[in-house]
Amino acid sequence: MTSSPETSGPVVARTRDELRAARKALTGNEIAVVMTMGALHDGHATLIRQARASADRVIVTIFLNPLQFGPREDLSRYPRTFDADLEICTEFGADVVFAPTPDVIYQDGDPGVRLSAGPLGDVLEGQSRPGHFDGMLTVVAKLMHLTGGSAFYFGQKDAQQLLLIRRMVRDLDFPGRVISVPTVRESDGLAMSSRNMYLTDSDREVALSLSRALKAGAAAATEGPSAVRRAARAVLVAEPLVLVDYLVLVHPTTLKDVPEWYRGEALLAVAGKVGTTRLIDNLPVLVGPGGGALQVFSNPDQLGPAELR
Numbered sequence: 509m510t511s512s513p514e515t516s517g518p519v520v521a522r523t524r525d526e527l528r529a530a531r532k533a534l535t536g537n538e539i540a541v542v543m544t545m546g547a548l549h550d551g552h553a554t555l556i557r558q559a560r561a562s563a564d565r566v567i568v569t570i571f572l573n574p575l576q577f578g579p580r581e582d583l584s585r586y587p588r589t590f591d592a593d594l595e596i597c598t599e600f601g602a603d604v605v606f607a608p609t610p611d612v613i614y615q616d617g618d619p620g621v622r623l624s625a626g627p628l629g630d631v632l633e634g635q636s637r638p639g640h641f642d643g644m645l646t647v648v649a650k651l652m653h654l655t656g657g658s659a660f661y662f663g664q665k666d667a668q669q670l671l672l673i674r675r676m677v678r679d680l681d682f683p684g685r686v687i688s689v690p691t692v693r694e695s696d697g698l699a700m701s702s703r704n705m706y707l708t709d710s711d712r713e714v715a716l717s718l719s720r721a722l723k724a725g726a727a728a729a730t731e732g733p734s735a736v737r738r739a740a741r742a743v744l745v746a747e748p749l750v751l752v753d754y755l756v757l758v759h760p761t762t763l764k765d766v767p768e769w770y771r772g773e774a775l776l777a778v779a780g781k782v783g784t785t786r787l788i789d790n791l792p793v794l795v796g797p798g799g800g801a802l803q804v805f806s807n808p809d810q811l812g813p814a815e816l817r
């Protein structure tokens with residue numbers, strides 16, 4: 509186990525034994541955990557800062573999970589910036605950084621037993637990335653056990669991931685609370701993402717149409733679902749260099765398209781390819797009177813109306 513050069517820096521644990529020792533040394537009731545794949549940016553920093561503000565101790569995990577990448581995805585080119593990541597963890601007050609290699613997490617190789625995300629894992633991101641959510645939930649479950657945390661912070665940026673983690677915790681009675689943090693954006697609206705590093709200057713301009721589309725959709729929220737979809741689609745149609753994978757307005761917990769009569773909270777989500785980079789973004793919106801964009805959902809564990817399940 510190593511301490512970073514600054515005496516006040518987090519303890520860096522690479523192995524299970526090192527994590528166990530570091531975890532044992534943490535005092536306090538509330539142990540918050542922020543799970544990341546590294547290449548940390550202000551979005552991750554915000555999660556760490558929020559965790560720091562409300563918990564006694566903070567563990568950040570940095571693990572590029574091979575199980576959630578498909579064979580044709582970007583695992584090999586995913587940015588690896590451990591030294592800069594450690595600086596951010598230090599600056600925002602992490603107590604422990606757990607940065608294992610795959611053989612530490614999957615000590616017997618590919619796990620024969622893994623979690624299944626079920627039908628919610630087959631739609632939207634799951635349709636383009638088969639098996640992604642099973643791999644994601646499997647590692648989140650393992651990291652929840654290994655860290656022994658009591659509060660787990662996840663970003664609204666990955667809305668379907670967040671929903672599935674909430675469902676896993678409820679459906680399988682995992683201990684601990686899931687806390688969602690609103691999406692952190694660049695000043696021009698682009699949602700922060702480690703994958704933004706892949707974008708060329710011109711890609712980046714094109715990519716702005718994703719958040720613009722969401723904003724336009726949310727601005728039409730008082731008029732009902734089809735107005736939201738129409739306004740968002742109009743922005744994307746005007747930017748043919750985004751290869752749109754999906755643009756949907758769905759119920760936040762069932763991910764089913766909301767019908768025209770629906771009024772209430774809904775998820776406006778988009779995914780598309782810009783250049784060689786697949787990007788996702790979303791906005792929680794209130795559809796109906798007084799409607800518009802929301803930061804996060806007001807009651808994220810509530811199941812939708814029966815007709816939307």
Ligand code: AMP
Pocket residue numbers: 543544545546551552554555661662663664665666689690691692693699700701702
């Ligand atoms: P990742 O390293 O991409 O797996 O992300 C780790 C955590 O940070 C996840 O809970 C993400 O949802 C969250 N996250 C990533 N980008 C953002 C962002 N722009 N705003 C808020 N949270 C984010």
